[in-house]
Amino acid sequence: MCCAAGKDSGSRADRLSVEASMPSSRIVFLFSLTCALAVANVYATQPLLESISASLHVSPGIMGTVVTATQTGYAIGLLFLVPLGDRFDRKKLVIAHLLLSVLALTAAALAPNLITLLCAMLLVGLLAVVAQLLVAWAAMLAAPGQRGQVVGSVTSGIVTGILLARFVSGTIADMAGWRAVYLTAACLMLLISLVMAKVMPATATQLPRTSYLSQILSVFQLFITEPQLRKRGILTLLIFADFSMVWTSMVMPLSAMSLPHTQIGMFGLAGIAGALAASRGGLWADKGMGQRASGLALALLTLSWLPIACLQVSLLLLVIGVIMLDFAVQTVHVINQSLIIAGKPNAASRLVGAYMCFYSLGSALGGIAATQLYALWGWYSVCYAGAFVSACALIFWFGTRQS
Known part of the structure; x- marks a missing residue:
């Protein structure tokens, strides 16, 4: 009887421990909203490329460098800022990123020439990695059996930010010009930083106070010691190269069809499927279905380029594509994060930072390649290249699925 009572009290303690480690729905929503605003700063530029080109008197063929500068800053932040989440109070770190983002966005809004804009966007990308700090933070707060679901929920905020960024930035640009987009973003980042400071408690340091250099070197060590990170990272590089290729270059043929910024931005709303996939992908990972779901999503990604190629024939087919x-990319993305964090949760920030380097590199390469391909050979060349990259991702998954 005493044993039974002991077992009951033990099981109750276990349940309470799990429940205590679960972030509340309010905290998950705050994390998702902050991620949405941070990531929106990276993608808000894409519907504005033509306007920025005309305003700053820059050739459209090199406007992809604005996207590349942002993604380059993001990559630097992933390597040198995100790993600090395993060492310092995450609340202070997040708020510092948000406040510095306000300054960078204001500089972008006031940029008088392309060089200044590129420098400002480099900083915007650098500080937008606060989204990855929040993903790692949420993963640490979640119980192991619910980690994928929580990561998926927070990632759905990132996806929402990506798709709303295009629509909202296009609408604001039509009403007040492209500079107003960045001023608006700066105000929103300031507001969310104040909310975060009021709502979130301070967090304990996750690791011994090692030197900054040791912390950064440990990120590179993860590339060597974690095979799951390498495999899933390569998949991420390929799928986000695809993602960037379509979203960076799509504005050009749509603009050539005389569509205003608002209508171009509305195509981003089709990506709501990506937010749905982000929330479902984590559940599939928690249930042990991540590998199968990844393969099916990559096959869907490859097929998506068929309707996308019909942009100049049917806008409905473009929306379907x-x-x-978006559904395929975000499904694989969430599963990837869930799997790599599950293997070593105490290094969540460093793992996410290392993993997202592949994302940033793929996005940068996809963006610059797509704008150059479109300038040289038109929309169909972008679609052929995108389909080829998707097929490579599917083949790579097939070859490594058992290892």
């Missing part, structure tokens, strides 16, 4: 592409 975008839905397919």
Whole structure:
């Protein structure tokens, strides 16, 4: 009887421990909203490329460098800022990123020439990695059996930010010009930083106070010691190269069809399927279905380029293709994060930072390649290249699925 009572009290303690480690729905929503605003700063530029080109008197063929500068800053932040989440109070770190983002966005809004804009966007990308700090923070707060679901919920905020960024930035640009987009973003980042400071408690340091250099070197060590990170990282590089190729270059043929910024931005709303996939992908990972779901999503990604290629024939087919592409990309993305964090949760920030380097590199390469391909050979060349990259991702998954 005493044993039974002991077992009951033990099981109750276990349940309470799990429940205590679960972030509340309010905290998950705050994390998702902050991620949405941070990531929106990276993608808000894409519908504005033509306006920025005309305003700053820059050739459209090199406007992809604005996207590349942002993604380069993001990559630097992933390597040198995100790992600090395993060492310092995450609340202070997040708020510092948000406040510095306000300054960077204001500089972008006031940029008088392309060089200044590129420098400002480099900083915007650098500080937007606060989203990855929040993903790692949420993963640490969640119980192991619910980690994928929580990561998926927070990632759905990132996806929402990506798709709303295009729509909202296009609408604001039509009403007040492209500079107003960045001023608005600066105000929103300031507001969310104040909310975060009021709502979130301070967090304990996760690791011994090792030197900054040791912390950064440990990120590179993860590339060597964690095979799951390498495999999933390569998949991420390929799928986000695809993602960037379509979203960076799509504005050009749509603009050539005389569509205003608002209508171009509305195509981003088709990506709501990506937010749905982000919330479902984590559940599939928690249930042990991540590998199978990854393969099916990559096959869907490859097929998505068929309707996307019909942009100049049917906008409805384009929407269908975008839905397919966003759903596939975000499914694989969430599963990837869930799997790599599950292997070593105490290094969540460093793992996410290392993993997202592949994302940033793929996005940068996809963006610059797509704008150059479109300038040289038109929309169909972008679609052929995108389909080829998707097929490579599917083949790579097939070859490594058992290892």
